[in-house]
Amino acid sequence: xxxxxxxxxxxxxxxxxxxxxxxxxxxxxxxxxxxxxxxxxxxxxxxxxxxxxxxxxxxxxxxxxxxxxxxxxxxxxxxxxxxxxxxxxxxxxxxxxxxxxxxxxxxxxxxxxxxxxxxxxxxxxxxxxxxxxxxxxxxxxxxxxxxxxxxxxxxxxxxxxxxxxxxxxxxxxxxxxxxxxxxxxxxxxxxxxxxxxxxxxxxxxxxxxxxxxxxxxxxxxxxxxxxxxxxxxxxxxxxxxxxxxxxxxxxxxxxxxxxxxxxxxxxxxxxxxxxxxxxxxxxxxxxxxxxxxxxxxxxxxxxxxxxxxxxxxxxxxxxxxxxxxxxxxxxxxxxxxxxxxxxxxxxxxxxxxxxxxxxxxx
Numbered sequence: 001x002x003x004x005x006x007x008x009x010x011x012x013x014x015x016x017x018x019x020x021x022x023x024x025x026x027x028x029x030x031x032x033x034x035x036x037x038x039x040x041x042x043x044x045x046x047x048x049x050x051x052x053x054x055x056x057x058x059x060x061x062x063x064x065x066x067x068x069x070x071x072x073x074x075x076x077x078x079x080x081x082x083x084x085x086x087x088x089x090x091x092x093x094x095x096x097x098x099x100x101x102x103x104x105x106x107x108x109x110x111x112x113x114x115x116x117x118x119x120x121x122x123x124x125x126x127x128x129x130x131x132x133x134x135x136x137x138x139x140x141x142x143x144x145x146x147x148x149x150x151x152x153x154x155x156x157x158x159x160x161x162x163x164x165x166x167x168x169x170x171x172x173x174x175x176x177x178x179x180x181x182x183x184x185x186x187x188x189x190x191x192x193x194x195x196x197x198x199x200x201x202x203x204x205x206x207x208x209x210x211x212x213x214x215x216x217x218x219x220x221x222x223x224x225x226x227x228x229x230x231x232x233x234x235x236x237x238x239x240x241x242x243x244x245x246x247x248x249x250x251x252x253x254x255x256x257x258x259x260x261x262x263x264x265x266x267x268x269x270x271x272x273x274x275x276x277x278x279x280x281x282x283x284x285x286x287x288x289x290x291x292x293x294x295x296x297x298x299x300x301x302x303x304x305x306x307x308x309x310x311x312x313x314x315x316x317x318x319x320x321x322x323x324x325x326x327x328x329x330x331x332x333x334x335x336x337x338x339x340x341x342x343x344x345x346x347x348x349x350x351x352x353x354x355x356x357x358x359x360x361x362x
Contacts, residue, residue: 033047146167147187167202
């Protein structure tokens, strides 16, 4: 490969792999140096590549040592060392520890073994550099929302092109009932990034509660700018999510901001969730009020904080509100518990009295 061909290859690798050209030059020099040392046995040598022309030159070098070393048992190794006196005959500015380089014109081209060594080292270095470059781009994307293209599918997974790397979206991490088409663009939540092993492993999800949180941040400007805050999110993917929001500004309605004019903002989120129900709950510092809000659509609830330290609460509801508070298969109560971080026990008035608990009428 001549200099021009080499420079074209460097430009191509830099463009396609996103690797800084200085890293490519360093990797190539190291690879050729390893190959040359292996083929010639000359260890005090190195390779230098002209960064402008791509011309490759090989140099041997000797290190300047004290004159007194000649008188020691070890003596001067004439292959790798030169005395200070002899060195200054060549260049008076040289000092102990400096090196003198001499360009070498190889008697013959590198053999197949040497060339193979250079290729292997170069490939390894480029892979390492590419991996590091990708890690810089994607390594800090865990818990973030990304947009990718669906490229491949097997029995258990979809493989999503994220630009410079692919992520794995297990089918069990897809929203129940949704159809994912090859070639389509899709929003995904990065649940895990692992740089260990042979390559970068990026695990994706659309069922993680963080997916809903990031959708709200994407669609609601007030959340993105910080005037509305998300306290917590609880999710049963494909069925229902609960999102607790609040604002530290009295004039800002956190629930209204999330819903948007005529429901325009929440509509975009629901569309992405393929009809999954979303309850927007107002967070309150009073845990009893927060629990009551979280158990919507149930109303007229009585909440008693039984143990603040253990975060246990009793809720009394009657009639239709009892079944609404619990929800189908206990789902509403379960989500409210996750949202508030309280263990919630729901009883009707009769059950509460049998347990020896009486609420005073307001």
